[in-house]
Amino acid sequence: MPDFHNINQDGITILFDAQLLPNPDKALFDPQYWRTQGLLSGGAKGRGTTYFFRYQQLDMVLRHYRRGGLIGKLLQDQYFFTGLEHTRAWQEFYLLADMQQDQLPAPVPVAALIERSGLAYRADLITLRIPASVDVFQALSERALTENQWISIGRTIRQLHDQQIFHHDLNIHNLMLDQQDKIWIIDFDKCRRKGGQKWKQQNLDRLLRSLHKEKQRQSSFYWQQSDWDGLLAGYNR
Structure with a gap:
C-alpha cells in the first residue's frame, strides 16, 4: 500500500x-x-x-x-x-x-x-516507468501489430471508460505496449473521472484521428483502417 x-x-x-x-x-x-x-x-x-x-x-x-x-x-x-x-x-x-x-x-x-x-x-x-515498453506509435513505425494486440488496446480503453476515466489526450503516443503484450495508458494531465457517455466515443474518435494523422505524416507506419475493427472488437467485447 x-x-x-x-x-x-x-x-x-x-x-x-x-x-x-x-x-x-x-x-x-x-x-x-x-x-x-x-x-x-x-x-x-x-x-x-x-x-x-x-x-x-x-x-x-x-x-x-x-x-x-x-x-x-x-x-x-x-x-x-x-x-x-x-x-x-x-x-x-x-x-x-x-x-x-x-x-x-x-x-x-x-x-x-x-x-x-x-x-x-x-x-x-x-x-x-512502465518496464520494457514502447509507445504504440514507435511500435507501428517498425512493424504491424497483431489482431490480438489491437483487441487488447480496445479492451484497455474500455477498462478506463467503464470506470468513467476521461483521457484528455488519447492518442497513439499515449498508449504503451510491453513485452507481455499488455497495453498501458500514460499522460493523465487534465484527465479526470467524468459522468455521462457521449465523451467516450469522442475519446475513440480522437485516437482514430491520431492514427490517420501519423499514417499521412510517416513514410513507414504499419497501420491500416482494418486494424481499427480489431480495436473496436476489443472495446465492445
Missing part, C-alpha cells in the same frame, strides 16, 4: 509516496541533479522533455508541466494558482493513485512538486 505524505515549505509543496521516494526535496525534480549523479538514463520529446532515471533500483519518469498552443509560447510552464487541489500535478497524482486502487493499467505516482510564485505556479510529476 502507498504511504502518501506532503511537505509544505516556502511556497513549495511536495506530494510523495514515502515507500518509493522517502525524504524528497526540490533537487530531485531537476533533471540536472540526476545527470550529475549519473542516474539519468534517457528522455523522450513531447510538448516538453520527459526524463528517465533510476533510483533505488526503480526506473522512474520525471515530467515538467508545460503549456501547449499559442498560450504556451507566452507562459510556457506557468499556471494560475487557485489552490493546491486545483493544480495539475495534484490532480494527476491523486487520479493515478485512485486508478492504482482500481488496478487500471496506468503509471504509479511517486511524487509531485508544486512551486508557487505569486499568483502562478509551476509543477513536476515523478512516476514509475
Whole structure:
C-alpha cells in the first residue's frame, strides 16, 4: 500500500509516496541533479522533455508541466494558482493513485512538486516507468501489430471508460505496449473521472484521428483502417 505524505515549505509543496521516494526535496525534480549523479538514463520529446532515471533500483519518469498552443509560447510552464487541489500535478497524482486502487493499467505516482510564485505556479510529476515498453506509435513505425494486440488496446480503453476515466489526450503516443503484450495508458494531465457517455466515443474518435494523422505524416507506419475493427472488437467485447 502507498504511504502518501506532503511537505509544505516556502511556497513549495511536495506530494510523495514515502515507500518509493522517502525524504524528497526540490533537487530531485531537476533533471540536472540526476545527470550529475549519473542516474539519468534517457528522455523522450513531447510538448516538453520527459526524463528517465533510476533510483533505488526503480526506473522512474520525471515530467515538467508545460503549456501547449499559442498560450504556451507566452507562459510556457506557468499556471494560475487557485489552490493546491486545483493544480495539475495534484490532480494527476491523486487520479493515478485512485486508478492504482482500481488496478487500471496506468503509471504509479511517486511524487509531485508544486512551486508557487505569486499568483502562478509551476509543477513536476515523478512516476514509475512502465518496464520494457514502447509507445504504440514507435511500435507501428517498425512493424504491424497483431489482431490480438489491437483487441487488447480496445479492451484497455474500455477498462478506463467503464470506470468513467476521461483521457484528455488519447492518442497513439499515449498508449504503451510491453513485452507481455499488455497495453498501458500514460499522460493523465487534465484527465479526470467524468459522468455521462457521449465523451467516450469522442475519446475513440480522437485516437482514430491520431492514427490517420501519423499514417499521412510517416513514410513507414504499419497501420491500416482494418486494424481499427480489431480495436473496436476489443472495446465492445
